[in-house]
Amino acid sequence: MRTLRTVGQIRAALAEPRRMGRVIGLVPTMGAFHDGHLSLMGKAREECDVVVVSLFVNPAQFSEPDDLTAYPRDEGRDAAMAAEAGVDYLFAPSAEDVYPPGFATTVSIASLTDALEGAHRGAAHFDGVTTVVTKLLNMVAPDVAYFGQKDAQQAVVIRRLVRDLDMAVRIELCPTIREPDGLAMSSRNARLSAEDRARATALHRSLLAVRENIANGERDPAAARARALAELSSVAIEPDYLELVSPETMAPVQQLDGDVLAVVAARLGATRLIDNELIHLNGRP
Numbered sequence: 699m700r701t702l703r704t705v706g707q708i709r710a711a712l713a714e715p716r717r718m719g720r721v722i723g724l725v726p727t728m729g730a731f732h733d734g735h736l737s738l739m740g741k742a743r744e745e746c747d748v749v750v751v752s753l754f755v756n757p758a759q760f761s762e763p764d765d766l767t768a769y770p771r772d773e774g775r776d777a778a779m780a781a782e783a784g785v786d787y788l789f790a791p792s793a794e795d796v797y798p799p800g801f802a803t804t805v806s807i808a809s810l811t812d813a814l815e816g817a818h819r820g821a822a823h824f825d826g827v828t829t830v831v832t833k834l835l836n837m838v839a840p841d842v843a844y845f846g847q848k849d850a851q852q853a854v855v856i857r858r859l860v861r862d863l864d865m866a867v868r869i870e871l872c873p874t875i876r877e878p879d880g881l882a883m884s885s886r887n888a889r890l891s892a893e894d895r896a897r898a899t900a901l902h903r904s905l906l907a908v909r910e911n912i913a914n915g916e917r918d919p920a921a922a923r924a925r926a927l928a929e930l931s932s933v934a935i936e937p938d939y940l941e942l943v944s945p946e947t948m949a950p951v952q953q954l955d956g957d958v959l960a961v962v963a964a965r966l967g968a969t970r971l972i973d974n975e976l977i978h979l980n981g982r983p
C-alpha cells in the first residue's frame with residue numbers, strides 16, 4: 699500500500715489503471731479506523747480492482763472546535779490496518795492541499811440537511827461534508843464510493859449530491875457494524891468514560907424498542923417512540939433527538955405505513971453519538 703499526499707500524486711497513480719478500464723473504489727474516512735471502516739474497505743476490495751481510502755479529518759464539518767481538537771488521530775495505526783485490509787492507496791492530503799489559500803466554494807444541499815444532524819450541528823456541518831465529498835470525488839474520480847449506514851442522514855445527503863450534480867459515481871451503502879453489546883462502532887467511542895460507555899448501549903436498545911413496538915402492531919409514531927424514550931431516560935440520557943423518519947427524505951413520518959428509519963442522537967459527557975435502525979413494516983428484519 700502506498701500513502702499519497704497530494705492531488706497530483708493520486709491522479710498520477712490512478713491514470714494508468716483508469717486508462718486500462720480498471721474499476722476504482724473510494725472509501726472516504728476521517729481515520730481512527732475500526733471494524734466499521736474495515737467493512738467498507740473489505741466491500742471495496744471485493745468489488746473493485748483498485749481501492750483508495752482517503753483519510754482527512756475535515757475541519758469544515760466540525761461545528762465545535764473542541765470536537766475537532768479531540769478527534770482521535772493515528773495515521774501509523776490506520777495505515778497498517780488499511781494495508782492489512784488490502785487497500786492499494788491511502789490518500790491523506792493536508793488541510794492546506796484540500797483548502798488552499800483563497801478557497802471560496804461551498805457545495806450546499808437544501809432542505810435534506812435542515813433537520814436532525816443539521817439542526818443540532820448547524821448548517822455548516824453538512825456544507826462541510828458535501829463540499830469535501832465533492833472534492834474527494836473530483837480528486838479520485840472513483841467508479842464506486844462506499845459509505846456507512848451508521849451516518850444515515852449523511853448517506854441520504856450524498857446520494858442527493860451525486861444525483862443533483864450528475865456525478866458519474868455509484869454510491870454503495872454498507873451496514874452498521876456494532877460492538878457485541880450493540881453499540882454502533884465509532885471513532886468517538888474511545889472518548890467515552892467507562893460509565894458513559896455502559897450507558898451508551900441504551901441508544902441501540904432504544905432503537906430496538908421502536909422496532910419491537912412496531913412489530914407488535916403499534917402504528918402511532920408517538921407511541922412507538924415512548925418506550926424508546928423510556929429506555930434512554932432509564933440511564934439518564936436526554937437525546938438530542940429520537941425520531942421516526944422517512945429513509946428517503948429524513949422527514950418525520952406522521953403515520954407508520956411504509957419502511958421507517960428510527961434515528962437517535964445523544965450527548966454522553968463531551969461525546970455525541972448517533973445511531974439508526976431501518977424498520978420494515980412487513981416484518982422483515
Ligand code: AMP
Nearest residue numbers: 727728729734845846848849874875883
Ligand atoms: P468517519 O471516519 O467516521 O467519517 O467514517 C467513514 C465512513 O465509515 C463513513 O461512511 C461512515 O458512515 C462509515 N462508518 C462509520 N462507523 C461505521 C460503522 N459502525 N459501521 C459501518 N460504517 C461506519
